[in-house]
Amino acid sequence: MADLIAFPTISSDSNLEMIEWLGSQLSDLGARTEIFHDESGHKANLFATIGPDTDGGIVLSGHSDVVPVAEQDWTSDPFEMVERDGALFGRGACDMKGFIACAMAMAPVFAARDLKRPVHFAFTYDEEVGCIGGQALVSDLKTRGIAPGIAIIGEPTGMQIIEGHKGCCEYTTHFHGLEGHGSAPDRGVNAAEYAVRYVTRLMELREEMKTRAPRGSRFDPPWTTMNIGGIHGGVAHNVIAGRAEVEWEFRPVTSEDMSYMKEEIAAYVSDTLLPAMRAVDPRADIQTETIGEVAGLEPMAANAARDLVAELTGANGVDVVPFATEAGLFQEMGMDVVVCGPGSIDQAHKADEYVTLDQMSRCLDMLEGLARRLS
Numbered sequence: 001m002a003d004l005i006a007f008p009t010i011s012s013d014s015n016l017e018m019i020e021w022l023g024s025q026l027s028d029l030g031a032r033t034e035i036f037h038d039e040s041g042h043k044a045n046l047f048a049t050i051g052p053d054t055d056g057g058i059v060l061s062g063h064s065d066v067v068p069v070a071e072q073d074w075t076s077d078p079f080e081m082v083e084r085d086g087a088l089f090g091r092g093a094c095d096m097k098g099f100i101a102c103a104m105a106m107a108p109v110f111a112a113r114d115l116k117r118p119v120h121f122a123f124t125y126d127e128e129v130g131c132i133g134g135q136a137l138v139s140d141l142k143t144r145g146i147a148p149g150i151a152i153i154g155e156p157t158g159m160q161i162i163e164g165h166k167g168c169c170e171y172t173t174h175f176h177g178l179e180g181h182g183s184a185p186d187r188g189v190n191a192a193e194y195a196v197r198y199v200t201r202l203m204e205l206r207e208e209m210k211t212r213a214p215r216g217s218r219f220d221p222p223w224t225t226m227n228i229g230g231i232h233g234g235v236a237h238n239v240i241a242g243r244a245e246v247e248w249e250f251r252p253v254t255s256e257d258m259s260y261m262k263e264e265i266a267a268y269v270s271d272t273l274l275p276a277m278r279a280v281d282p283r284a285d286i287q288t289e290t291i292g293e294v295a296g297l298e299p300m301a302a303n304a305a306r307d308l309v310a311e312l313t314g315a316n317g318v319d320v321v322p323f324a325t326e327a328g329l330f331q332e333m334g335m336d337v338v339v340c341g342p343g344s345i346d347q348a349h350k351a352d353e354y355v356t357l358d359q360m361s362r363c364l365d366m367l368e369g370l371a372r373r374l375s
């Protein structure tokens with residue numbers, strides 16, 4: 001844990017040193033280890049396997065990156081682990097180097113057993129800035145035909161079993177119109193006005209989402225939500241606005257809502273807004289930039305990951321949470337997924353982030369149980 005916290009893997013910086021260090025530890029234990037770099041070459045995912053070369057394995061998933069420490073009032077150096085009062089302090093202690101440390105501590109145990117199903121270690125980059133690494137990893141696994149059966153995402157849940165969370169989709173939509181004099185609105189294409197029509201349509205869809213809430217949904221609120229985070233555009237009172245942009249996000253409760261929202265707003269753009277804009281100026285355009293698109297983790301009636309982790313931890317309840325994780329990405333691959341890890345989300349992203357030793361030993365117990373169960 002001290003070694004992991006000492007890598008200052010803030011999302012804006014490289015995570016390579018930590019990934020290479022983890023990779024060499026796992027390789028030394030005989031794991032089949034692969035490091036997948038991003039286009040820049042400064043970030044990488046690690047995927048390592050102990051046990052047989054078969055489908056249906058168990059993925060232990062953690063993100064390597066941490067949030068920044070600037071402007072935070074830390075009692076001690078955030079990148080030097082300190083143990084006090086039965087807890088380990090440092091940036092990433094609960095979110096989520098605590099889980100990675102437990103997984104690594106148990107790697108020699110997995111390696112020493114004759115596992116009937118493989119255990120995979122999946123450590124990703126850039127989770128905190130939109131699950132970028134997780135998306136890349138999932139597509140690399142698909143390309144290679146690797147099909148694990150179960151994923152445990154070790155985000156801090158106090159070792160409780162979480163079987164659902166909403167997705168999180170963030171966009172900036174850019175409107176390119178035609179500037180002109182405010183006295184002749186028909187000769188221009190007013191980007192600000194088209195942005196308003198776009199936002200109005202989004203707000204209609206938001207109301208419609210309330211009628212689509214899944215029966216028995218335990219989310220709060222139970223439906224897909226949408227938020228307009230910002231509208232910018234134009235230069236002066238008497239000039240037709242040539243440029244505008246809308247920052248918005250929505251949090252889908254189902255993958256159907258996710259595609260419905262995207263398809264409906266795209267159809268409104270292509271069938272209604274663009275033809276009207278281009279009737280005046282064929283160069284007019286609307287472009288939506290994806291900032292982050294993370295599918296939710298949909299609670300499922302049958303979930304082998306939930307059953308397994310319940311058996312290993314003795315937890316007798318399952319819940320849903322309001323924060324997004326990489327879980328939905330693995331679920332989209334057809335895997336059964338739960339979120340379960342040491343520490344509390346209340347300590348995540350804050351000064352003096354910590355995880356208690358009690359939580360760490362409960363996580364180690366779960367993984368030790370997993371090793372027994374698989375051998």
Ligand SMILES: [Zn+2]
Pocket residue numbers: 063095096127155
């Ligand atoms: Zn996290």
